[in-house]
Amino acid sequence: MTAALQAHSVKRKRFGSRNNRVIPGFGLTMGFTLLYLGFMFLIPVGGLLLYTSLMSWEEFWKAVSHPQVVASYKLSFGASFIGASINLVFGALVAWVLVRYEFPGKRVIDALVDLPFALPTAVAGIALVTLYASTGWVGQNLEVWGIKVAYTQLGVVVALTYIGLPFVVRTVQPVLEDLETEREEASASLGASRLTTVRRVILPALLPALLTGYALAFARAVGEYGSVVFISGNMPYRTEITPLLIVAKAEQYDYQGAAAIGTVMLVAAFLLLLVINGIQWWTSRRGL
């Protein structure tokens, strides 16, 4: 009798899952998800691609391979790469300090990490340029050493580092909280030095989160506009980022040219994220 009941309930679970769920509504939520994704993402991206496809190959190639545009790609992707890399190291460090130690003001620092999310990027850009200009607090002192930040490519890196910080911290933090100190203690009791423990036990466990944070920081940096345009000075061939070129083209009513460069960025960003996702998938197969 009980066996029959069980068999029955198994059957119901398999074929009538809608009735057994605690919270129903798959159809409604899935429908909304598709609608939402469609309006917010697929249709704009589709429009971009459609707009680009109106161009001939020659027109497209001319628009995206102009030396000024190529220089901006190098700067945008290069500076994003450096910024995200800096964040990878220091973001991990901030997360470590916030998770592993107790100190006065910890909550304040924890809250400050989110500031680049909340502050309008233009405000951040103006603040950065005020600080790093040759008359600013930081810029003055760097000038002595012959380092110029504002209106140079270094300035772009600084801005992109600033806006990317929260991503690495916020992805690594929860993983670090779950990482029991016991595993580090086990490593130490087996004779491993502190450095070996970090290298062979802690870092591999954090790797997927670090990669995710890196990818997010990178993607955010590539698309960043507001905070960069103030500090970079926007000199063609030197400190012009790709999003700025897109805006410039759009302002000159060259919508097709803007869309073409946008498409290149879209494809490049997509490919990079695909690679990082691939690495993540590979590490997660290792049971992390």
Next chain:
Amino acid sequence: MSIEIDRINKRFGDFIAVDNVSLTLNDGELTALLGPSGSGKTTLLRIIAGLEQPDSGRIRFQGEDATDLHVSDRGVGFVFQHYALFKHMNVFENVAYGLTVKPRSQRPSKKEIRDKVMHLLEMVQLDWTADRLPSQLSGGQRQRIALARALAVEPKVLLLDEPFGALDAKVRAELRRWLRRLHDEIHVTSVFVTHDQEEALEVSDRVVVMNRGKVEQDGTPEEVYDHPANPFVYQFLGNVNLFHARVQNGVAKIGSVQIAAPEYAGQQDSLALAYVRPHDLEVLNSREEDALHARIDLVSVVGPTVRLELQTDTSDQAVHAELSKHQYRSLGLVQGGDAWIRPVISRVFLRDADSP
């Protein structure tokens, strides 16, 4: 390698975790640190390992001071309750870890490492799991891997922190017998922490009972179980019934029952508690002069034994008795019926501020 624990103290804020404990653990012995949670047993174990620093006191291994040695230099193997295996390494890499992190000059060759790890895996009967990840193993298997990993570096001392605490009852029982056999083979000085008295009594050569940061009793499992030093140990090691008694001239009286208590020969009319284990209580089906009358409230049959819950005439507290099914049948006892109980073995402690 003997371990000398010399006047160790450790506080966490206001909480005194270890209170001036001194102990010497002999070479090759398997010692159980037994106590309730918060008794300081795990802290003491971690201090021996070097994972925790004592506020004062010294730890010596074979007479040599190890107090200021970092955990990685102490040569201890530590096994954690939740295994603490490296999740991103397979079983082989986990066990080999301690060998591969040695400085290059001391590191064995690849082949030596391979042979040693496989030998250890065979010893824990898990050589077929070498290529698996810890997440693919059961809890009992993981703990055996953790043990193999700890043994790979040939520790002078093996420390186990509630090693079977996270496992289910059957696996626990198997593993502790297995640990006992393993210890008989390799004879490394071992200390394990547990709150399970049965585990401590079954596995160890020696039991150290701890409570509130202090050692309550220290002895062989038989000594500790048969001759508990104080009421705490009595109650902690197994179930026990408490009877209010009056001690006069070396005799404790529980109602009409008299128990010899020669250690209190000088006492005149003192309040005391008699401790009687459920299986040391004789249950009778007819009135006898030196037995207490009780009503049988509940009969529960647990496999071959029968547990009775009885209510005496004088106390509100239920009395538990344990007898074999055979005895129970031949006595013809029934739930709700009458019975007479007589303590066969008991221990009397005078009542003072400490007793419950």
